[in-house]
Amino acid sequence: MIKESELILNADGSVYHLNLKPENISHLIITVGDPDRIDSITKHFDSVEFKTQKREFQTQTGTYKNKRITVVSTGIGTDNIDIVFNELDALANIDLKNREVKEEHQQLTFVRIGTSGSIQKEIPVDAFLASEKAIGFDGLLYYYQSDAFLEKEFAENLHQHLSLHPHKAKPYVVSADPTLLDHFSQDDRVFKGVTGTNVGFYAPQGRVLRAALQDPNFIDQLTTFTYKDYKITNLEMETSGIYGLSKLLGHRALSMNAIIANRETGDFSQDSLKAVEQLILYTLDKITSL
Structure with missing residues (x-):
């Protein structure tokens, strides 16, 4: 039996942060950062x-083209992903009344719709990018025991390439679900890439306002890194957590990014809302055809 202090429920029996009960969600789940x-x-x-909302976590479940879909806002960062994905998994795979793990595992399908900035010239603004792999600079996955799914050779090569301060977390690498990646990439509008997940928007992504950077060359090092046929294509703040927790908990996940900025060329989308809207429609049509 899972203790009350570990699996916290609200007075109505819903999970603590998301304010959801098992019947409120579909097995097809779209995540977004912004409520x-x-x-x-x-x-x-x-x-x-x-519909429900608690803090930055808003959820709506409905039907699109005869498919029942849940949409959840996670907020920003892998710390929030840790909350959202553990609680969604609990809804599917833990008997909340008896506080016991169910004998039969239910696999959830997650597709993230997010915005991202490219660090490679050939990935233009307004493009769609499917994250084939995610690199975590956050350290979240190191708090969990299982690491069999981590791509250690890739991560070690990147670690040797970077001049990371010893107080920073060592990068880890996780792949998308291959079936989802293939399904969502069958369109000329979609690039495949390797997504860097950073722990912040400013210094962790090389931006300077008033506070100086510990490593002003970090983004240049990411841009020039290659491993086999891979190079880092874009930066955001959630995908590594999504991929890692999905692997840990037996689910499948894919991150779809609307590229609204190119850090190499200095370009920013002239209509980022349109780019996101087009990605939404593309994702909805793809998820209903799974």
Whole structure:
């Protein structure tokens, strides 16, 4: 039996942060960072059966082209991903009343719709990018025991290439679900890439306002890194956590990115809302054809 201090439930029996009960979610789940993006997705639904919000975590479940889909906002960062994915898994795979893991595992399918900045000239603004692999600079996965799915040779090569301060977390590498990657990449608009997941938006991504950087060459080092046929294509703040926790918990996941900036060329999308809207429609059509 899982202790009350470990699996915290609200008075109505819903999971603590997400305010959800098992019947409120589908096995097909779209995640977004921004709670305001939820309505941008569910406005296309045929119907919405359920809505709730607690803190930055908003959830809506409804139907699109006869498929029941849940859309969840995670907020920013892998710390929030740790909360969201553990609680969604608990809804699917733990008997909340008896506080026991169910004998039969239910696999969830996660697709992230997010925005990202490219660090390679050939990935233009307004493109779609499917994250074939994610590199975590956050250290989250090192708090969990299992690491069999981590791509250690890739990570070690990157670690040797970078001039990381010893107080920073060592990078880890996780792949997308190959079936989802193949399904969502069958379109000329979609690039495949390796996504770096950073622990912040400013210094961790090489941006300077008033506080100086510990390593001003970090982004240049990421841009020039190659391993086999791979190079790092874009930066954001959630994908490594999504891939890592999905692997740990027996789910499948893919991160789809609307590229709204190119750090190498200095370009920013002239209509980032349109780029995101197009990615939303593309993702909805793809997820309903799984």
